[in-house]
Amino acid sequence: MFPSMADSGGRTLGDEEIAAATRVLRSGMLSSVWGTEVRALEAEMATLHGVSHAVAASSGTAALHLAVAAAAPDPGDEIITTPISDFGTVAPILAQNAVPVFADVDPHTGNLDPDAVAKAIGPRTRAILAVHLFGAPAPVAQLRELADRHGLMLIEDCAQAWLTRCADGRLAGTTGSIGCFSLQQWKHITCGDGGLTITDDPELARRMRLFADKGWPRDVGRSHLSLGLNYRMTELSGAVARAQLAKLPGVLAARRRTATRLLDAIAGLPGLRAPDNPDSHAWWLFPLVLEAGGNREFAESLRADGIPARAGYLQEPLHCAPALVDAPIYGTSRFPLTVPPADRLPEYGPGTCPVAERLVRDTLVVIDWNERYTDEHVDTIATALRRAR
Numbered sequence: 001m002f003p004s005m006a007d008s009g010g011r012t013l014g015d016e017e018i019a020a021a022t023r024v025l026r027s028g029m030l031s032s033v034w035g036t037e038v039r040a041l042e043a044e045m046a047t048l049h050g051v052s053h054a055v056a057a058s059s060g061t062a063a064l065h066l067a068v069a070a071a072a073p074d075p076g077d078e079i080i081t082t083p084i085s086d087f088g089t090v091a092p093i094l095a096q097n098a099v100p101v102f103a104d105v106d107p108h109t110g111n112l113d114p115d116a117v118a119k120a121i122g123p124r125t126r127a128i129l130a131v132h133l134f135g136a137p138a139p140v141a142q143l144r145e146l147a148d149r150h151g152l153m154l155i156e157d158c159a160q161a162w163l164t165r166c167a168d169g170r171l172a173g174t175t176g177s178i179g180c181f182s183l184q185q186w187k188h189i190t191c192g193d194g195g196l197t198i199t200d201d202p203e204l205a206r207r208m209r210l211f212a213d214k215g216w217p218r219d220v221g222r223s224h225l226s227l228g229l230n231y232r233m234t235e236l237s238g239a240v241a242r243a244q245l246a247k248l249p250g251v252l253a254a255r256r257r258t259a260t261r262l263l264d265a266i267a268g269l270p271g272l273r274a275p276d277n278p279d280s281h282a283w284w285l286f287p288l289v290l291e292a293g294g295n296r297e298f299a300e301s302l303r304a305d306g307i308p309a310r311a312g313y314l315q316e317p318l319h320c321a322p323a324l325v326d327a328p329i330y331g332t333s334r335f336p337l338t339v340p341p342a343d344r345l346p347e348y349g350p351g352t353c354p355v356a357e358r359l360v361r362d363t364l365v366v367i368d369w370n371e372r373y374t375d376e377h378v379d380t381i382a383t384a385l386r387r388a389r
Helices: 015-027 037-049 060-071 091-095 114-120 140-150 202-211 235-266 295-304 354-363 375-388
Strands: 053-057 078-081 099-102 125-131 153-157 178-182 195-199 285-290 309-311 364-368
Touching: 015 235, 037 053, 037 195, 037 235, 053 060, 053 202, 060 091, 060 125, 060 153, 060 178, 060 195, 060 202, 091 099, 114 140, 125 140, 140 153, 195 202, 235 375, 285 354, 295 309, 295 354, 295 364, 295 375, 354 364
Parallel strands: 078 099, 078 125, 125 153, 153 178
Antiparallel strands: 053 195, 178 195, 285 364, 309 364
16 A cells, blocks of 8 residues: 555654644634734745745645736736646636647656747747646756746746756756745645745735735735735645645655665666656656557556556646637636737647647656655565566
8 A cells, every 4th residue: 555645644744733733723813914824934935945035825826826927917928838737837827818828848757848938939928837847857947048038937836846956956946037836735745725936036026925915015004006816825724834844855855765766676677768867856756758658558557556657647738628729718708818919829739739748648657656655665666667568
């Protein structure tokens, strides 16, 4: 039986989180507007990443919405992103009346291909939103160079990439203008649902803080300066997240140790490609790429041996999701995907990102990963992988 993030056997929740929640309940103050826990969490997050500002939110998707709102796209402006991610990466773009433009990905990592991003940049492009998929470092240095050359903002979706190290040694979330993190149940650390953004730009931090609190600058009275939503994190969530944040280095060390053990055990297996950067990868999942395809049959073989594996990660890449291909978005309309002029309407559906489509359909297999895995768990997975080959 493999530990799962769905229950206590696969989580690091314990006495520290119980004490944190009790501390808040006994204080009587559960709102972060007047409390201290969320502000302390933000300070600890900023310190951990060596940046000046962190802003908490009610979810990882909300954190991404803060970032997109801070980028301030006009209706119809385009934001380039990846077709392999959770829909939470795309929903904030649409919510700000901007248009997601999908660039294809690297066939081995599933992360954005900088050459494909360069080809997708147009006169209405406002930002690049890169995802560190499964905890693997995206090529953010190259993407930042592209963004700077074209006057764009780079946003990093680090929901799966806590303490990921990028190629230049920087932590994920610190190369772009804004980094976004998730504290959802299935992430490395959790408070059930929650999100955090980080930035060194005080103006972006101000915009995000306002957007998270209905455009209300609490230090100047009840005057709403701009459009904002209620994305505030509660004190209970903030206190639990603080206890979890303290455990994050241990969580990453455990995941990296067992991932390295599996990499060593399967080295040389023909036709099977695994990440080669165990000490910089965050190992939210353990991804494998089958060079010859057949991911459905391969994953089924692993599941028959009791391994928590699945093919493709997504049912379909995001650019093929009904919500983008043909479903109404606001009311009965397809707005903002039909904002005039119509000379550059986005292209969605099969064939527009063939590398991503092949990964999901044919070559990608992901195995659940967890800091509570033992050597015996890893050896069981290795045996099943050898059998499946």
